[in-house]
Amino acid sequence: MPIAREDLQAIWLTLKLAASTTLLLLLLATPLAWWLARTRSRLRAPVAAVVALPLVLPPTVLGFYLLVAFGPQGWGGQFTQALGLGLLPFTFAGLLLGSILYSLPFAVQPLQSAFEAVGRRPLEVAATLRAAPLDSFVHVVLPLARPGIVQAAVLTFAHTVGEFGVVLMIGGNIPRQTQVVSTQIYGHVEALQYTQAHWLSAGMVLFSFAVLLALARMNRRSTRVVG
Amino acid sequence: MSQAIVIRTRMERGGFTLDVDLALPARGITAVFGPSGCGKTTLLRCLAGLERPPQAQIVVEGQVWQDSREGVFVPTWQRPLGYVFQEASLFDHLDVRGNLDFALRRRRGSEGGFELPALAAMLDIGHLLARRPHELSGGERQRVGIARALATQPRLLLLDEPLAAVDMARRKEILPWLERLRDELHVPMLYVTHAADEVARLASHLVLMEAGRCVAAGPLAETLTRVDLPLLAGDEAAALLEGEIEEVDAHWHLAQVAFPGGTLWIGDSGLSAGRPVRVRVLARDVSIVREPPHGSSIQNVLPCRVRAIAPAGHPSQVTVQLACGSTLLLARVTARAVHQLKIAVGDPVWAQVKSAALVG
Numbered sequence: 088m089p090i091a092r093e094d095l096q097a098i099w100l101t102l103k104l105a106a107s108t109t110l111l112l113l114l115l116a117t118p119l120a121w122w123l124a125r126t127r128s129r130l131r132a133p134v135a136a137v138v139a140l141p142l143v144l145p146p147t148v149l150g151f152y153l154l155v156a157f158g159p160q161g162w163g164g165q166f167t168q169a170l171g172l173g174l175l176p177f178t179f180a181g182l183l184l185g186s187i188l189y190s191l192p193f194a195v196q197p198l199q200s201a202f203e204a205v206g207r208r209p210l211e212v213a214a215t216l217r218a219a220p221l222d223s224f225v226h227v228v229l230p231l232a233r234p235g236i237v238q239a240a241v242l243t244f245a246h247t248v249g250e251f252g253v254v255l256m257i258g259g260n261i262p263r264q265t266q267v268v269s270t271q272i273y274g275h276v277e278a279l280q281y282t283q284a285h286w287l288s289a290g291m292v293l294f295s296f297a298v299l300l301a302l303a304r305m306n307r308r309s310t311r312v313v314g
Numbered sequence: 315m316s317q318a319i320v321i322r323t324r325m326e327r328g329g330f331t332l333d334v335d336l337a338l339p340a341r342g343i344t345a346v347f348g349p350s351g352c353g354k355t356t357l358l359r360c361l362a363g364l365e366r367p368p369q370a371q372i373v374v375e376g377q378v379w380q381d382s383r384e385g386v387f388v389p390t391w392q393r394p395l396g397y398v399f400q401e402a403s404l405f406d407h408l409d410v411r412g413n414l415d416f417a418l419r420r421r422r423g424s425e426g427g428f429e430l431p432a433l434a435a436m437l438d439i440g441h442l443l444a445r446r447p448h449e450l451s452g453g454e455r456q457r458v459g460i461a462r463a464l465a466t467q468p469r470l471l472l473l474d475e476p477l478a479a480v481d482m483a484r485r486k487e488i489l490p491w492l493e494r495l496r497d498e499l500h501v502p503m504l505y506v507t508h509a510a511d512e513v514a515r516l517a518s519h520l521v522l523m524e525a526g527r528c529v530a531a532g533p534l535a536e537t538l539t540r541v542d543l544p545l546l547a548g549d550e551a552a553a554l555l556e557g558e559i560e561e562v563d564a565h566w567h568l569a570q571v572a573f574p575g576g577t578l579w580i581g582d583s584g585l586s587a588g589r590p591v592r593v594r595v596l597a598r599d600v601s602i603v604r605e606p607p608h609g610s611s612i613q614n615v616l617p618c619r620v621r622a623i624a625p626a627g628h629p630s631q632v633t634v635q636l637a638c639g640s641t642l643l644l645a646r647v648t649a650r651a652v653h654q655l656k657i658a659v660g661d662p663v664w665a666q667v668k669s670a671a672l673v674g
Contacts, residue, residue: 208399208403209403209405211364211390211397211399212397212399212403212405213391213416214363214364214389214390214391215362215390215391215395215396215397215463215466216391216417216420216462216463216465216466217391217392217417217420217421217422217466218391218416218420219391220391222420223391226416227405227407230407230408231405231406231407233407
């Protein structure tokens with residue numbers, strides 16, 4: 088049996104992390120993307136740049152700052168301690184926080200383009216049909232932006248599964264708590280357990296391929312429906 | 315006339331100024347007419363609350379929709395109006411039934427009004443309910459758009475060039491539906507258009523706009539025959555006669571229209587006596603003679619009195635406003651003819667009407 092118990096635990100943890108990140112990030116990114124798509128505020132450009140930062144920064148930089156900020160001396164760490172949550176680094180919650188920040192642009196940008204593509208007109212129409220703003224958003228904007236929402240969810244999930252640098256910095260590599268597939272592979276390679284590294288790596292390749300294929304199919308279908 | 319819709323607003327945007335002060339009747343169809351870019355659509359959007367001009371007072375049938383001095387602004391979704399957009403703007407994620415249901419479900423409980431079958435029957439879209447917007451023709455889309463706007467049981471229906479995106483043939487298909495709505499529903503409508511034939515056919519009241527300002531407003535026939543409005547001095551200048559069919563000459567396929575002041579023969583298109591009709595007479599189809607002509611091929615010669623003479627679009631021409639009983643006509647003639655015939659205001663003359671068209 089080339090897949091050991093730790094490997095299965097790492098796979099389970101990875102899926103749990105990716106699912107939680109996707110769920111929380113969609114809730115967080117939707118209002119942010121909506122604001123970015125509609126605002127004429129001068130803050131729009133700086134906020135958009137901050138959201139895009141994780142795209143260009145080495146993950147280790149992000150992980151390093153998170154580690155410092157949420158460590159015992161950092162403002163974040165003092166805050167979480169004051170709340171009685173303890174310290175986040177080297178816990179699943181810390182990993183989740185890192186993943187959310189790291190995948191932020193992958194959720195915000197597809198949502199933002201989808202909201203921009205919907206435009207103002209459907210909202211105006213909804214208002215003339217007596218729909219209150221939140222009603223319009225839920226029953227008009229969200230259904231019209233569905234391809235963008237699905238894309239944001241898939242990209243966030245896949246991107247979280249593939250992250251390594253942030254995980255290593257803020258999560259360490261603790262079995263059952265913060266050991267995910269990518270760090271597990273690293274561990275296997277370090278220990279020269281190439282067979283196990285192969286099994287996990289091949290699984291990742293297959294998974295990524297399936298995700299990209301599904302995305303392409305989805306995009307084609309949504310353009311056909313709209314056009 | 316009940317002055318039940320009051321719109322006073324002033325707004326500036328990128329060099330364009332909309333500045334209007336209007337009181338309109340809350341019944342029948344009021345056409346808002348003018349060239350592209352004159353602010354017609356912006357006026358409609360202000361009324362709907364889709365624009366929020368810093369200075370505005372909008373009162374509809376006693377309800378204050380906006381009063382900038384008092385800081386009152388009722389958001390669009392709380393205004394009891396229906397809006398038909400230029401491109402029907404149906405929701406792409408819903409089929410026709412879904413689009414209608416969207417509006418029906420959000421209607422205030424106390425308002426009563428149409429159920430889906432009645433609405434579908436009224437605009438003949440029952441067979442389209444399961445279709446998606448992209449499976450409809452332009453005319454069908456617009457009919458669904460109108461039905462959807464009516465589904466909210468509006469107290470005022472705003473139509474922004476509903477036929478502009480529809481080809482000529484389809485227009486003729488939709489216009490009768492709009493006439494039916496006008497005659498059967500008694501929902502006051504504001505109808506923005508730059509097509510003179512739609513105005514002649516549908517409207518009872520006219521607002522003329524130019525460069526963000528209202529240059530004239532009043533009952534349709536009266537306003538159309540004003541000779542002091544350069545906007546109306548073009549080739550399309552026309553008078554509108556409202557009357558009813560008096561008799562039909564089946565042998566020659568002609569029908570006689572009786573209007574206050576006289577009668578007029580027009581081509582018969584299957585009309586029955588007693589039917590109310592509208593006849594449009596273009597100024598360029600009317601000529602003036604001093605004496606009743608003998609041996610003329612023109613069938614319609616009406617005794618009139620000259621009420622006004624004004625310059626027309628070209629310096630060689632003038633527009634003569636004629637009163638035939640209580641009905642006004644326009645005649646486009648050359649300035650030289652007026653001079654040679656010594657036609658002056660107050661003179662009795664004869665108007666020869668070369669052609670007249672039934673518009674509704």
